[in-house]
Each structure stands twice: as C-alpha cells, then as structure tokens.
Amino acid sequence: MNIFPQVEDSSPTPPPRLSGLFSSSRLPLVSKYSLKSLRLKVFDAYPPEVGERTEEEEKKRPEDMVATGFLVEINSSGDVVFVTNYHVVTWRTLENDYVGDAFKSRTPRTIRVELPSEFTQPEGDSLDEPARWEIQLYDGDPGDLLPLWFQDGNHERGELRPPQTDVVVFPVERERARCLDRFVYKWDQAEGLPLSITDTLYVVGYPKSVGNFVSSTPIWTKGSVASEPGMDPDDRFFIDSRTRPGQSGSPVIAYRPGSTINSAGPAGLVEEKAVLQGVYSGRTDKDSDIGSVWTMAVVERIAYKIPPQMHNGKPNPFTSSYARSHVEDVDLPSQR
Numbered sequence: 422m423n424i425f426p427q428v429e430d431s432s433p434t435p436p437p438r439l440s441g442l443f444s445s446s447r448l449p450l451v452s453k454y455s456l457k458s459l460r461l462k463v464f465d466a467y468p469p470e471v472g473e474r475t476e477e478e479e480k481k482r483p484e485d486m487v488a489t490g491f492l493v494e495i496n497s498s499g500d501v502v503f504v505t506n507y508h509v510v511t512w513r514t515l516e517n518d519y520v521g522d523a524f525k526s527r528t529p530r531t532i533r534v535e536l537p538s539e540f541t542q543p544e545g546d547s548l549d550e551p552a553r554w555e556i557q558l559y560d561g562d563p564g565d566l567l568p569l570w571f572q573d574g575n576h577e578r579g580e581l582r583p584p585q586t587d588v589v590v591f592p593v594e595r596e597r598a599r600c601l602d603r604f605v606y607k608w609d610q611a612e613g614l615p616l617s618i619t620d621t622l623y624v625v626g627y628p629k630s631v632g633n634f635v636s637s638t639p640i641w642t643k644g645s646v647a648s649e650p651g652m653d654p655d656d657r658f659f660i661d662s663r664t665r666p667g668q669s670g671s672p673v674i675a676y677r678p679g680s681t682i683n684s685a686g687p688a689g690l691v692e693e694k695a696v697l698q699g700v701y702s703g704r705t706d707k708d709s710d711i712g713s714v715w716t717m718a719v720v721e722r723i724a725y726k727i728p729p730q731m732h733n734g735k736p737n738p739f740t741s742s743y744a745r746s747h748v749e750d751v752d753l754p755s756q757r
Contacts, residue, residue, distance in 0.1 A: 464531045495724050504589070508703070510529060517583050534554055571723050586719045593732070608721075622643075624642040644664075659705070673700065677691075699714040
C-alpha cells in the first residue's frame with residue numbers, strides 16, 4: 422500500500438521521470454535517491470591502491486565485506502552524519518558472534534565509501550567532490566583500540582561492547598558535507614510519515630551478488646511492512662523483502678515517483694519524493710525474507726551524542742585520545 426496521498430493522474434501518456442539531475446546527453450535520467458545510497462567495502466587492513474597486489478595475491482586474500490551506507494542531515498541541524506550497521510564495522514552480531522566463517526578472528530579497520538562514479542563532478546569542475554574516500558574505524562594500537570563511531574551505549578578502549586541496536590553513526594565534517602550535499606538525505610522528525618502494516622517500502626542498496634552487473638547505482642528492493650510499527654521497544658520493525666548480503670546499512674524509504682498531472686503543482690508536475698524510514702539491518706536468518714529495520718529515531722538518538730565540534734574536524738573531547746572519523750580523499754576528480 423502506498424503511504425503517500427494519492428493524486429489523480431489524468432495524463433494520456435506515461436508520465437516522464439522528473440528526477441534527472443544532468444543536462445548532458447551521455448547521462449541517463451536517474452532518481453536523485455539512487456545517488457544517496459553509498460557502496461561500502463570494509464577491510465581488515467588499510468586498503469591498497471589498485472595494482473599493488475598481484476592477481477595471485479588477490480585470490481589468496483581473505484574476503485572483504487561489501488555493504489551499504491548513507492549520509493543524512495537530522496532535523497535541519499546543518500550537521501551531516503554517515504550511517505551504517507554495527508555488524509558492518511565490527512563483523513560481529515549484537516550477540517557478539519562473528520557474522521560468518523570468513524570473518525572469524527579478524528578486525529575490520531577501514532571502510533571505503535564509493536560514490537556512484539558516473540555522477541561525481543567531471544574534471545575541471547569547481548566542486549571538490551571525491552569519487553571515494555576512506556573512514557578509519559579505530560584510534561590506537563592493536564589491542565588498545567578505541568572505536569571512532571557512535572552507537573547506543575558506550576565504548577571501552579580495547580573492548581567491543583555490542584549496543585542494543587545495529588546502528589552506528591560517524592560525524593561528517595561540514596566542509597565535506599557541503600561538497601556532498603546532493604548525496605545527503607534530509608530527515609526531519611516533524612515531516613515523518615506514519616507507517617501501517619503492509620505499507621510499501623524500498624531497501625536501496627548494493628547486493629554483493631549483482632555488483633559486477635550494476636556497479637554505479639543501487640538496487641531498489643521492494644518490500645512491505647510486516648510487523649506493527651511502534652510495537653518494538655527497541656525502535657525496530659520488520660519488512661517482508663527479498664534482500665541479499667551487501668544491503669546491510671541501506672536506507673529504507675517510502676517513495677513516490679514524479680509524474681505529470683493536470684491540476685497540481687507548477688505546470689502540472691508532481692515532484693519525486695522519498696521519506697527515510699530507517700536503516701536496514703539484514704534478514705532474521707539466511708532462509709527468511711523477513712528483515713530488520715531500525716527506525717530513524719535510533720539514528721537521531723545516536724547523532725545527538727556527537728559533540729558539535731567534531732563536525733568542524735575537532736577531536737572528541739570525551740575521549741583521552743584523538744578520536745574522530747578520519748576521512749582521507751583517495752580519488753578526487755581533479756586528479757583523474
């Protein structure tokens with residue numbers, strides 16, 4: 422069931438997509454919300470540059486995790502945060518078990534965040550917009566590591582303490598957020614849409630199994646609300662959706678495509694719109710199509726724990742060491 426108010430479409434022809442962002446004929450019209458899901462690769466060491474490993478060395482290398490994340494500004498605060506799952510940055514469940522045999526006895530150290538490369542600024546543009554960047558996960562030496570993310574609950578140096586919710590948040594420096602504005606969701610609690618059972622939602626992320634075929638934009642997986650929203654004390658609900666590994670950390674949205682009608686808006690246009698509903702956390706088990714969604718109330722609660730000065734690149738004043746999300750540009754358009 423569509424949760425947006427219905428507007429009668431009296432156009433005699435199929436409505437055009439209104440969400441194209443580019444005038445160049447070489448680029449297709451795409452949904453602006455496809456640009457807001459970011460592909461992640463999570464490494465247990467600093468990721469090498471392309472070409473530094475031989476093909477044989479690459480085959481022997483342990484598997485890295487593929488996942489999804491997104492950027493969001495909360496309640497028009499001007500501060501942007503990066504959001505994904507706890508199990509993505511730790512390779513452990515909330516019960517402190519490893520997420521799979523391939524990740525046992527390994528500690529992830531770095532996330533590589535990849536923007537849709539076809540849609541970053543072309544060379545020579547004045548905007549300093551990276552095609553990818555890296556986020557350091559820990560501060561300190563091995564055995565004495567301090568996590569750099571924020572979560573429900575506190576950290577202890579050298580010890581992972583699983584939170585109650587499978588959500589982590591990193592502060593994003595304001596200058597970087599300004600450069601990445603069109604990749605950022607805007608979420609305001611006052612503009613939220615109430616959910617009901619069977620409402621249609623979309624999980625917009627990067628399933629690992631199709632990464633070689635659709636590399637630049639995410640897959641939109643349709644689902645429906647499968648549990649009564651608001652009944653879980655942990656701010657979680659469930660959806661019935663055929664997701665796959667790699668979509669953990671995806672934004673879950675209610676979506677209305679753009680359309681042409683006779684009586685609404687300038688020139689009879691209804692704008693494409695999406696409303697963030699939460700963070701996808703994966704299926705309840707590998708044989709199920711029921712998946713967990715943590716609500717935006719969880720993201721809001723964690724984001725408000727971030728000291729404001731960290732959005733200006735300052736260290737966290739509540740830790741004894743330099744502890745902030747370290748972001749390093751790897752591939753700026755001007756360097757291509």
